[in-house]
Amino acid sequence: MADRRPITLRVNGQELSGSAEPRMTLADFLRDELGLTGTHLGCEHGVCGACTVLMDGRSVRSCLMFAVQAEGHELTTVEGLAAPDGSLSPLQEAFSTNHALQCGFCTPGFLIAVTEYLAEGAPGVDDEATLRARLSGNLCRCTGYQNIVTAVRDAAERMRRSP
Amino acid sequence: MKPAPFEYERPESLGEAVGLLAEHGEEAKLLAGGQSLVPLLALRLASPSVLIDLNGVRELDHLRLEGDRLAIGAMTRHRDVEEMAELRTRCPMLVEGVSLIGHVTIRNRGTVGGSLAHADPAAEWPSLVLALEGEIDATGPEGVRTIPAEEFFETYFTTALAPDEIVSEVRLRIPESPRVGSCFLELARRHGDFALAGVGALLELDSSGSITDARVTLIGVRDRAVRSSGAESVLVGARPDAEVFAEAAEAIDPEIEPVSDIHGTSEYRRHLAKVLVRRALALATERAGGV
Incomplete structure (x- = not known):
């Protein structure tokens, strides 16, 4: 049977190590080996987007990668979005202010995917169709998306005012 | 696990x-x-x-435009092609087609070579390499073999790759003329889903406005991506107008075999493909500087 491999990677600025069988997904590794349970697992086959994390600055679905593939890479999970003193990122503030979550299960995936979008300068944020297309990789079963759209625009505006 | x-x-x-x-x-x-x-x-x-x-395998991750040849290493991510600035004006069909693959998060990770080797009949890449005269390098124990795109896709999830070969590079021809216009249109039930049908169109016009070169490719309407020689032969030599576009759309009939599933019937897909052909040809003409 497959052996466990040692894995060292940077998560939210910290070097962390663990070990995993090759078949363990990055999502399971983050949650079960590193204890970072902010990354959620919905469908576990690349449809819902709940497990989205940043790898080297780009969003990836952590259920569609194996932990061994993240060796040596730099990850950001939802736990890494707030400042070290606990103050929320502008996007997290905007989600809170605009009631962009109900049950909250999908929220970590949305926050990570939109963090990437904001880092790119939020191209097309004022066009509803463009913005909704950009958000289409993440599923939310509670909100109807309206408040998520509002929150993303609010966050883009907050970042324009104080970059 | x-x-x-x-x-x-x-x-x-x-x-x-x-x-x-x-x-x-x-x-x-x-x-x-x-x-x-x-x-x-x-x-x-x-x-x-x-x-x-x-x-x-770092040698498989490269993307180079030299003259009219675009060389794409098999491990190039979709997103890298989508973001290549020169392609936006040079070849909108390519950028539009690639940006219809899944979602950003999928395009960050999914690769060009992977999509070609997977050969999903509703995937965008096979039709793009058919339209852009692609050739695919397959590397195996005996060395590299170059396979023209028309010979690469055989049927559902089946290609001309031998079991011991790996897709290493694909090369496309990106037309340089300002009289070339192209686009990619598709319809899916939801953004990011596989298309019910999709069409890539590329037209080149001469100084009098007649069509000198045409590529029409289709996805989601057969066991593999289709380049419609029927539609293309209607277009070449003709003036680009609604009547010719409608005739070209009808000419795809014998070349497609759409299946019925929960998302749409065979008849609906056939109808949709023709509507998309007409729209794509009109948009490609506009982009080529025609009417």
Whole structure:
């Protein structure tokens, strides 16, 4: 049977190590080996987007990668979005202010995917169709998306005012 | 953990990867971006005993536009092609087609070579390489073999690749003339879903406004991507107008065999493909500087 491999990677600025069988997904590794349970697992086959994390600055679905593939890479999970003193990122503030979550299960995936979008300068944020297309990789079963759209625009505006 | 256990190999060169594939044979699967393979593993629709991960093979990750040739390494991510600035004006069909693949998060990870080798009949890449006179390099124990796009896609999820070959590069011809216009249109039930039908169109006009070159490709309407020689022969030499576009759309009839499924009937897909052909030709004409 497959052996466990040692894995060292940077998560939210910290070097962390663990070990995993090759078949363990990055999502399971983050949650079960590193204890970072902010990354959620919905469908576990690349449809819902709940497990989205940043790898080297780009969003990836952590259920569609194996932990061994993240060796040596730099990850950001939802736990890494707030400042070290606990103050929320502008996007997290905007989600809170605009009631962009109900049950909250999908929220970590949305926050990570939109963090990437904001880092790119939020191209097309004022066009509803463009913005909704950009958000289409993440599923939310509670909100109807309206408040998520509002929150993303609010966050883009907050970042324009104080970059 | 959902996938069945497998042995994991991570070659650092193409030669090493080819050696591992030869050694493990049918037991092995190549892992590129994983956006199609990992769901199959998670659902245990596939359970190879060895996974050969190509993500460490740096020589397969390159993207170069030299003159009218675009060389794309097999491990190039969709997003890198989508973001290549020169292509936006030079070849909108390519950028539009690629940006219709899944979602950003999928395009960050999914690869060009993976999509070609997977050969989903509703995927965008096969039609793009058919339209842009693509040729695909397959590297195996005997060396590199170049396969023209028209010979590469055989049927559902089946290509001309031998079991011991790896897609290493695809080269496309990107027309340079300002009189060339192109676009890619598709309809899916939801953004990011596989298309019910999709059309890539590219037209070149001469100074009098007549069509001198035409490419029409279709996805989602047969067991593989289709380049419609019927539509193209209607277009070449004609003036681009609504009547000719309608005639070209009708000419795809014998070349497509859409199937019915929960998302749409065969008749609906046939109708949709023709509507998309007409719209795509009108948009390509506009972009070529025609009416």
